[in-house]
Amino acid sequence: xxxxxxxxxxxxxxxxxxxxxxxxxxxxxxxxxxxxxxxxxxxxxxxxxxxxxxxxxxxxxxxxxxxxxxxxxxxxxxxxxxxxxxxxxxx
Numbered sequence: 755x756x757x758x759x760x761x762x763x764x765x766x767x768x769x770x771x772x773x774x775x776x777x778x779x780x781x782x783x784x785x786x787x788x789x790x791x792x793x794x795x796x797x798x799x800x801x802x803x804x805x806x807x808x809x810x811x812x813x814x815x816x817x818x819x820x821x822x823x824x825x826x827x828x829x830x831x832x833x834x835x836x837x838x839x840x841x842x843x844x845x
Contacts, residue, residue: 772813779829
């Protein structure tokens with residue numbers, strides 16, 4: 755089972771709708787939730803670099819910084835990756 759975190763940027767308020775959407779995505783993919791991160795993107799990126807998480811789930815593609823690392827899944831697009839390709843994911 756892959757370990758996932760939910761990342762909601764600190765400026766997204768209220769955060770509850772984004773978190774709920776991401777939790778649904780985690781359940782659908784049977785990911786194990788390691789936590790919800792509201793810290794800057796660099797903190798999330800470091801957890802991936804350190805191997806603490808396998809997947810970062812976000813509620814909206816617009817939340818991502820343009821210089822992000824790969825393996826980001828968008829909860830609003832089931833079975834479609836961030837590039838819009840059905841049945842794939844970013845690796």
